[in-house]
Amino acid sequence: MNKLIFLFLSLLSFALHALIGDYKAPVDVKAQTVLIDEPRGFSTYTGNAKVTKGSLALSAEEIQIFSVKQAISKIIARGNKQKLAHYKQNQPNQARSVEANAQTITYFIDKQLVRLEGNAHFVQGFDSFSGGTLSYDIKKDKIVAKKSKNGTQRVKFKIKL
Template sequence: MSFANRLILLALLSLSCTSQVLALPEDRNQPIHVQADSAELDDRNGIAVYRGNVIITQGTMKVTGHTVTITRTPSGELNVFTALGTPAYYEQKPAVNKSIVQAYALTLQYFVANNRIVLIDQAKIVQEGSTFQGEKIVYDTQRQIVNAGRAGNTPVTAPRPRIDMVIQPKSSSPQGQTP
């Protein structure tokens, strides 16, 4: 295995270890799969670029985009991965008793050290039928805190001056009984 391939594998393994705050316990023990039409690895600058229907999976986690760029710090630690798509997509099951969290945006960035996902342009998070939409959504996966609003100085294709939420009501009938 070449140095570049080992480096990317190490970067992806680092991603898997740091994203486990919201993952099912079994996810961390699952292999990481990367599929793409092409890959460009730049060891000197710590950048890997995957292009063409990119799919990254590990357990319940899935990230897709037409281009995914993974960067490393000078010390070799995974720094940021950026998925571009129409839209880019992220999903993960946070716990056995929770439904999958889905996130969409034209640009999706995962900041490993901060356990933070940033969704920019046509940003949307969906869980259990409830939705959260805006120009920009920042999701702290460790503390499970969402901040949303305008994208600031970042250009967007569909301006949204306000955030939009739809919260589904909890079922009022006891489990196992039909109303």
């Protein structure tokens, strides 16, 4: 039970980087299998895993949460070719939620950076971006898209002015 309490207290550190409304929201974690390795500072959720806190929602076949000194440092969501990992969150100064899909989504909490790898697709408002890899800097509201390493996934984007 202490391990679960530790996990939920760690997830509360999202409050430092989330929207004000997300701060007070409870953390909800759902999965078919849960592995918590407190000494090594990570937990793994597999089987249609979902993590939500306020407007933040991550879903994937597997989600890993890494913590350092009882604070979450990063989250990795891994999908597969049939069902990509999914990220959604309201952002300040945005009319609509930011949404993303990729084979792997890594959310670096301290850096406020979301990195998408493999079939990356990102939607911000009415604009969309896709490529092999994509990085979204939440604080700077900056997007960098790149082709895949093998060159088969070129960068595409659509912007509504």
